[in-house]
Structures are given as C-alpha cells and as structure tokens.
Amino acid sequence: MSYLFYPGCSMEASALEYKTSMLTVLQMMGAHVEELEDWTCCGASVASVMSDLLGLALPARNLALAQKAGNGAQMLVGCSACFTSFQHTNAAVADPATLGKVNQALEVENLSYSGKVQVRHLLDVLANDFGPEKIAAYMKRPLTGLKVAPYYGCQTVRPYSDFDDGQSPFSMVGIIKALGATVYHHLREAACCGTALLTTKSELGLQIVGEILDAATAADCIAVVCPMCHMNLDAYQDKVSRIHGKPIKIPVLFLPQLIGVAFGLSEKDLLFKRHVVPVEPALAKLAT
Amino acid sequence: MTAPEVFNLTEVRRDPAFGDRLTPAGRQLRACIQCGTCTASCPSASAMDITPRKMWRMVQLGLEDDVLRSKTMWLCSICYQCQARCPRGIPLTQTIAKLKQLAIERQIKQWRESTAFYLSFSNVMRRYGRMREVEFMAHYFLSTNPLGALGYAGMGLTLLRRGKLRPELPRLRGEGRLDRLFDRVAELEGKK
Numbered sequence: 001m002s003y004l005f006y007p008g009c010s011m012e013a014s015a016l017e018y019k020t021s022m023l024t025v026l027q028m029m030g031a032h033v034e035e036l037e038d039w040t041c042c043g044a045s046v047a048s049v050m051s052d053l054l055g056l057a058l059p060a061r062n063l064a065l066a067q068k069a070g071n072g073a074q075m076l077v078g079c080s081a082c083f084t085s086f087q088h089t090n091a092a093v094a095d096p097a098t099l100g101k102v103n104q105a106l107e108v109e110n111l112s113y114s115g116k117v118q119v120r121h122l123l124d125v126l127a128n129d130f131g132p133e134k135i136a137a138y139m140k141r142p143l144t145g146l147k148v149a150p151y152y153g154c155q156t157v158r159p160y161s162d163f164d165d166g167q168s169p170f171s172m173v174g175i176i177k178a179l180g181a182t183v184y185h186h187l188r189e190a191a192c193c194g195t196a197l198l199t200t201k202s203e204l205g206l207q208i209v210g211e212i213l214d215a216a217t218a219a220d221c222i223a224v225v226c227p228m229c230h231m232n233l234d235a236y237q238d239k240v241s242r243i244h245g246k247p248i249k250i251p252v253l254f255l256p257q258l259i260g261v262a263f264g265l266s267e268k269d270l271l272f273k274r275h276v277v278p279v280e281p282a283l284a285k286l287a288t
Numbered sequence: 289m290t291a292p293e294v295f296n297l298t299e300v301r302r303d304p305a306f307g308d309r310l311t312p313a314g315r316q317l318r319a320c321i322q323c324g325t326c327t328a329s330c331p332s333a334s335a336m337d338i339t340p341r342k343m344w345r346m347v348q349l350g351l352e353d354d355v356l357r358s359k360t361m362w363l364c365s366i367c368y369q370c371q372a373r374c375p376r377g378i379p380l381t382q383t384i385a386k387l388k389q390l391a392i393e394r395q396i397k398q399w400r401e402s403t404a405f406y407l408s409f410s411n412v413m414r415r416y417g418r419m420r421e422v423e424f425m426a427h428y429f430l431s432t433n434p435l436g437a438l439g440y441a442g443m444g445l446t447l448l449r450r451g452k453l454r455p456e457l458p459r460l461r462g463e464g465r466l467d468r469l470f471d472r473v474a475e476l477e478g479k480k
Contacts, residue, residue: 009419013454014447045366046409049388053473058413060470074434091416093314098433105474108468154367159381192367199428200405201363202439204335208365211331235443235452237411274450 001129002032003076003120004066006086008227009041010079015227017271022078022122024269029130029138032077036066042085045195054097057105059089063119078122080155081195086119088162123225123234123255124163125272127171132178140264142180144283148166148258149184149219149250150176151212151231154192166190171222172255176244179262184219188212193232202239209233212239213248221251221282230254235276251279258268261286297352302350310347310386311379319376320344326370326380332363336343340370348419356394358378361387362402417465 003026011019026033039062048055063086064146066075077083093099093115103112126135150172158166169190176183191212199206209232216222226228234252239249251274260270261283307317318466327333332338338358346355364384371381392403408427412420425444429437447453464470 009397009421014419014452015419018453041413044409044411044419045385046406048382048385049392049406050387050410051473051479052387052475053477054470055385057469057473101476103471105469108472123321148443154365154369158368158372166368177383192365192369195367196365196405197332197363197365199425200402200441201335201475204332204363207335233449237301239443246430274452276446276450 001030001125002073003031003034003125004039004070004073005035005076006039006042006062006082007035008077008079009084010227010231014231015254015273016077017257018078018254020269020271021254021260021265024265025256025259025263028263029134031130034073036062037073037211038065038070041103042082042083043255044081045082045221047085053101053105055085056089056102059085059115060093060102060106061109061111061251062086063089063117064106067109069112070117071210071243074118074120076120076125078225079228079234079269080153080229081228081237082122083119083121083157084160090115090117090119091160107191116235118163120128121156121163121225123152123171124161124275126255126259128151132174135175135259136178136213137193139179139262141262141286143258143286144180146180146181146221147184148176149216150182150184150189151193151216151224151229151233151252152190152223153226154190157190157227169222172225173253176223177266178271179259181258184216186215193226193229195228195232198232198236205232206236206239206243209236210248212243213237213240213250217248217250220285221253221279222254223255227253228268237277238263249281251277251282253279253282290469295346295349297349299300300351301353304350305350306350306352306355307347308468310383317344317347318380319350321376323375325373325415327373329369329373330364330371331367335460336360336363344380354386355398357398359399359402361391388477399413404428404431414466414470415459415464420454420456422453423458 007019043058047058099115152169158167164171173183176178194205194208237248257270308315311317325339330340338360343360361384366380373377394432408424
C-alpha cells in the first residue's frame, strides 16, 4: 500500500512522536509512505474565518501538490483538523464554479487541482487498510492487562468521516483488542478536547478537558489520534487536578505509539520522553 | 428561573435577510425549528451569554448587531456536534465561521482578544507557510494580554524541556511564503 503523507504543522514540533511512531509502524507493516514535498499549512479552522476562499485555497494547494506528485496515490493525514480542512475542501470543490475559483487562486503557485485526491485519516488506514488481524500479526509483545480508553475527539469522526460513526465511533476497538489490551469505554469518546479554548478561554477549556479525563481516569491510559487532542489531554493535567482538588494523572498515548509498544519498538521510535505525563506507570502494567 | 428576555421587534434595527447571507446554500437557517438540540449538544453552552438555539433565533429575526456582539461564536470549539445532530440538516458549525468572519471585519471591540487569535495565526501562516507555535503564541499574547502569558509560563517551560516546542528566530522582512496566495485570494474576493 502506498500513501502520500501530509504531516501538518503540529507533527513538525509538538507531535513529533506521533509522526515517528506512525511512520515506523506503517513501514513495519509494509506500507510505502512518502512525505508530500513543499507542503504548507492546511489553514486549520483559522483560514475559513479569514475568508471563504482562503479556507479552500490553503488546503487545495496541498491537494494539488499531492495530485501532481501522486499517480493517484491517496493522501494520508494524521491530524484531525487537517483531515477536516481537506475533506471540507473536497466537498466544496465538487461544485465546478467553486473549483474554478480555487484554481484561479492556485495559479500564482503554478498549481491546479482536479478535486479528486482521496484523503485518508490514519485511523481509517489502520482500521480498514490493515485491520486488527494484520496488525496482530506483527505483534511481538501483547498488551495483556492494559486497560485502554479510546478517545477519538471531534473532527476525526465529524462531520466528514466516511469510515466511522460521528456519535459512537468504533474504529479503535478492534485495534486495541488485537493488541491484547482491554477497551475501557467511557462517555467522552467522541467529545471535543476544547481545541484552542485552552489558550483563549482557559477556564472553559480546562472544564472540557477535565470532563474527558474524569470519564477516562479508571483506565490505564488514553489512546488518541490527533495532535491537538494529545496536547490538551496530556499537558493540562496539573491544572485540571488543581481545579478538581484531586490528582489526575493518566498517560495519553498516540494510537501508533501503543501499537509500537506491542510491536516491540524502542524509545527511539516511540519518544515517550516527550510526554508531559510519564507513560511508565501504564507500561509497568504489562506482563514482562 | 430568570424572566424571558423580550425584544421589541418594532423598535429594534434589524435585517431579516441576515441569516440568508450566512449559510453556504442561502436560506438554510430558515429551516431552524428551535428544537434546542444544538444547545444541548454544545460543550461550551454553559459559558455562553446567548445559547446556540437562542442565537439562531436572533439570526432568523435579523438581530445582527446583538448576535455579532455576543461572545457565543468565540466559545465555539468547532466540534461539529450541533451540525451533526441538527434535525434540519443546517451546517451550523460552518455558519459560526461565517459569523466570526463578520465580527472580525467589523472589528467588534469587546472581542479583540478572540479576533487576535485568528489574526496572529493567519499572520504566522502567511509568513512561513507553516505554523510556528512559539511565534504564534508570542504574537497572540503580546497583542492581547502580555501578563496572561505568565499563566502559561510553567507549562511552556515543561513543554520546552520535553522538546515539544521548537523556538526559531522570527524572520520579519522579505516576502512571506504564502503572500502571493493570500494576495491573490483577496483580489479574487474583491478585498484588494
């Protein structure tokens, strides 16, 4: 299986461990993954607030690059906000007039877009192109005894997901079970992590994060598939603990890191030392 | 319970076509039946001055100024739950982006801090083509509340130690990576 990989800005800095673990795991399973050259920011949720056309032109610039580079290859995305930007653009340019306008904008970059590049979220690729059985086949160390709380977040499954349910997502279940771990279901699996509210309206943001952490706290760790979800759930636990008046400390792992542990990968690829909440207590639960 | 707020619609300046300009396919907001699913689904509703259901009614009534002055849109975390659950199929979350656009254009004073977030992000994106989180945050706090940054100083240091932040020297001169695309878009939208 071949993919053109669009990392997105977070994976160059705050979520580098997501990128490293994802690429290693996919490579081990025989995927051919090539990074899109000269990619730029997808515009996140900001560009469409600046202007309608900017919100389409910034993602389209990358889609056009993928079209040029790809021989029909699908574009792999690990960030749910990037995923939403690209899916939003593909939906909008189905209208020929909109596509025409986007292409008028892309002229200054010497690019043109057909509207036809298929965008795939990492979770979709893991759950459906590979699937639990194939993933289990590469396992060296089952995660027996580990209770994992899946956390999908919002934009992974809403509104553009064509691989999972927007209200009760399930894609992680088979994968977590295949790794030998137990799924800890909770009521905040498809809730929002608060995104930028943690910066702009911190009181409300911390309340939202607190509700998720509270719901998942009986698990040994939380599994996520988005850099923003990871930052918000991992970095603010001290602040949430202070507000709640009780300590909350639950490791938050990117799903490919979790798979990586089961594949026997080392710290070099997993980069757990970059996390704010130490991952060791969860790993210690694994039978050696 | 607080008494219901009464709008005297004969005296208030209003624009009944306001809502029709907000949704991608024109008159979609007219389909709102005020069921309240949006408010019940919103993780931020408890902190809003006007709940989503009420805001959409005000939009229907054309109370443009009141809607743009409310902080409701700035508390939206863009989780698409209201849009996903709306029984009338209205693209509510996308419409919030449109409201933010208008509020930024009108430079509504009391939400300068919220608009600064978007402007800072946009400027950094335009200059480098990719997000630089450190410069974006510095830009944002300096333009809003420099002391507010102190609340994040401890966490910032932790993230820096973990290698999660990548400080880079700002490059303030010369052409921005996405200047041409931004300019072209502005030109096509008749804003330049």
